[in-house]
Amino acid sequence: MSEDQSKDAIVIGAGIVGICAALALREKGFDVTVLDRVGPAEATSHGNAGVVSPWSCVPQSMPGLWKSVPKWLLDPEGPLNVRWGYLPTMVPWLGKFLSAGALERLPAIADAMLAVNRPNLDLYHQYLAGTGEENLVTDCNYLHVSRTAQGADPNSLAWRLRRERDVPFEAISGDEAREMEPELSPDIKAAVVIRQQGRTVNPGRLGKVLAAKAEAMGVTFPLTEVKAIAPREGGGYRVDTNDGPREAGTVVLAAGVWSARLLEPLGVKVSLEAERGYHLIFKDPGVSLTHSIMDADNKFVTSLMEMGVRSAGTAEFAGIDAAPNYKRAKVFAKHTKSLLPNLNIDETVEWMGRRPSPPDSVPYIGEVPGYPRLFHGFGHGHLGLTGAPMTGRMIAALASGEPLNVDMTPYRIDRF
Numbered sequence: 001m002s003e004d005q006s007k008d009a010i011v012i013g014a015g016i017v018g019i020c021a022a023l024a025l026r027e028k029g030f031d032v033t034v035l036d037r038v039g040p041a042e043a044t045s046h047g048n049a050g051v052v053s054p055w056s057c058v059p060q061s062m063p064g065l066w067k068s069v070p071k072w073l074l075d076p077e078g079p080l081n082v083r084w085g086y087l088p089t090m091v092p093w094l095g096k097f098l099s100a101g102a103l104e105r106l107p108a109i110a111d112a113m114l115a116v117n118r119p120n121l122d123l124y125h126q127y128l129a130g131t132g133e134e135n136l137v138t139d140c141n142y143l144h145v146s147r148t149a150q151g152a153d154p155n156s157l158a159w160r161l162r163r164e165r166d167v168p169f170e171a172i173s174g175d176e177a178r179e180m181e182p183e184l185s186p187d188i189k190a191a192v193v194i195r196q197q198g199r200t201v202n203p204g205r206l207g208k209v210l211a212a213k214a215e216a217m218g219v220t221f222p223l224t225e226v227k228a229i230a231p232r233e234g235g236g237y238r239v240d241t242n243d244g245p246r247e248a249g250t251v252v253l254a255a256g257v258w259s260a261r262l263l264e265p266l267g268v269k270v271s272l273e274a275e276r277g278y279h280l281i282f283k284d285p286g287v288s289l290t291h292s293i294m295d296a297d298n299k300f301v302t303s304l305m306e307m308g309v310r311s312a313g314t315a316e317f318a319g320i321d322a323a324p325n326y327k328r329a330k331v332f333a334k335h336t337k338s339l340l341p342n343l344n345i346d347e348t349v350e351w352m353g354r355r356p357s358p359p360d361s362v363p364y365i366g367e368v369p370g371y372p373r374l375f376h377g378f379g380h381g382h383l384g385l386t387g388a389p390m391t392g393r394m395i396a397a398l399a400s401g402e403p404l405n406v407d408m409t410p411y412r413i414d415r416f
């Protein structure tokens with residue numbers, strides 16, 4: 001295959017990861033086509049909590065987490081839900097998830113998470129510069145608040161992991177938290193604040209603005225469903241779609257939670273679960289917020305967006321295709337009102353999205369073993385908005401054969 005042919009790239013998936021991959025590949029001189037059946041940032045990347053968290057290094061699976069699981073599962077308003085019929089299907093993933101939470105595995109996982117998350121607030125600012133939409137990502141703090149001192153304990157293992165990595169955080173009192181966010185309830189007794197954070201005021205629009213930027217640079221975004229990826233003789237790939245086959249020397253699979261299905265026919269098995277989450281928008285909130293707020297007791301995030309106050313969270317395991325259970329979203333009305341007592345909860349909009357979650361919270365980024373120039377960037381779980389720009393940069397560097405000063409081993413697709 002000539003060098004020119006390998007510079008033709010198809011990106012499968014126009015979520016925030018695919019969009020950022022397209023931007024980074026275009027910057028390296030690739031001719032890029034992004035295929036998506038619903039269009040830019042219409043799936044999971046549409047409805048997240050908007051936290052751009054460059055300091056994120058704490059995985060979902062932590063030592064001792066299992067002790068909280070029964071309590072959460074028995075509480076219909078709790079942060080975790082498993083549809084019982086689905087449990088047998090997810091047992092293999094669950095086993096890997098629990099063993100990823102072993103104490104001795106945490107430092108390597110935390111380092112790998114930080115390496116992919118750390119540059120991204122700066123990268124978003126760079127990508128948005130000159131678009132006229134610079135305010136779509138703003139600098140802020142990230143407040144983790146609790147009704148008990150224990151709920152925001154800066155000496156817990158999670159905060160120790162952050163401290164060891166120089167994350168700029170400090171423990172503050174409930175009153176100090178209310179000085180930063182006056183709408184917080186007097187019930188909030190303690191908080192830990194992470195500085196130098198960012199948030200987007202509209203994740204979906206952020207994706208669309210960056211897609212428009214890519215389009216202006218020559219990237220195309222045809223609407224189509226990808227059915228299969230097949231290696232071509234002599235190199236490169238045929239990508240079968242609803243509208244017939246397309247060909248390219250380089251393919252990037254960034255189809256979020258749907259990525260594993262497209263790899264299966266190639267004999268590549270990936271451990272990936274749909275960790276379904278919900279949001280509830282309070283359209284006429286009557287309160288203003290400046291920062292991202294994590295309710296550490298009820299495990300959800302709330303912040304002010306262009307469309308109102310959005311509360312988002314929940315981990316529901318029911319597979320990719322099960323119908324949403326919007327009761328999971330409606331729970332946020334009660335919880336958010338307890339956090340922000342002046343909130344008007346009269347008019348709401350609910351949404352469900354599917355986090356593409358690997359067992360260890362480290363995204364799959366690299367080249368598919370045995371399939372030269374088939375790159376993968378998916379599995380960002382709770383942190384895909386945050387991790388997307390650096391993921392795109394990593395893929396573009398690999399595709400261009402440029403050196404990367406990041407060890408890519410922890411992101412391998414065949415690590416489980």
Ligand SMILES: Cc1cc2nc3c(=O)[nH]c(=O)nc-3n(C[C@H](O)[C@H](O)[C@H](O)COP(=O)(O)OP(=O)(O)OC[C@H]3O[C@@H](n4cnc5c(N)ncnc54)[C@H](O)[C@@H]3O)c2cc1C
Pocket residue numbers: 012013014015016017018035036037038039040041042043044045046047048049050051052053224225226227254255256257258259276277278279301312313314352353354355356377378379380381382383384385386387
């Ligand atoms: C409730 C909730 C809150 C969250 N909060 C945050 C947060 O605050 N900060 C953060 O960093 N992350 C957050 N996340 C996680 C983040 O939203 C995801 O990790 C991220 O959106 C994943 O992006 P993606 O591009 O990989 O996938 P997606 O956005 O799902 O995009 C995948 C795309 O691939 C397309 N596709 C799939 N299969 C095919 C096919 N066969 N043919 C054509 N197109 C296809 C889909 O249509 C879709 O557009 C949250 C997630 C949820 C659910």
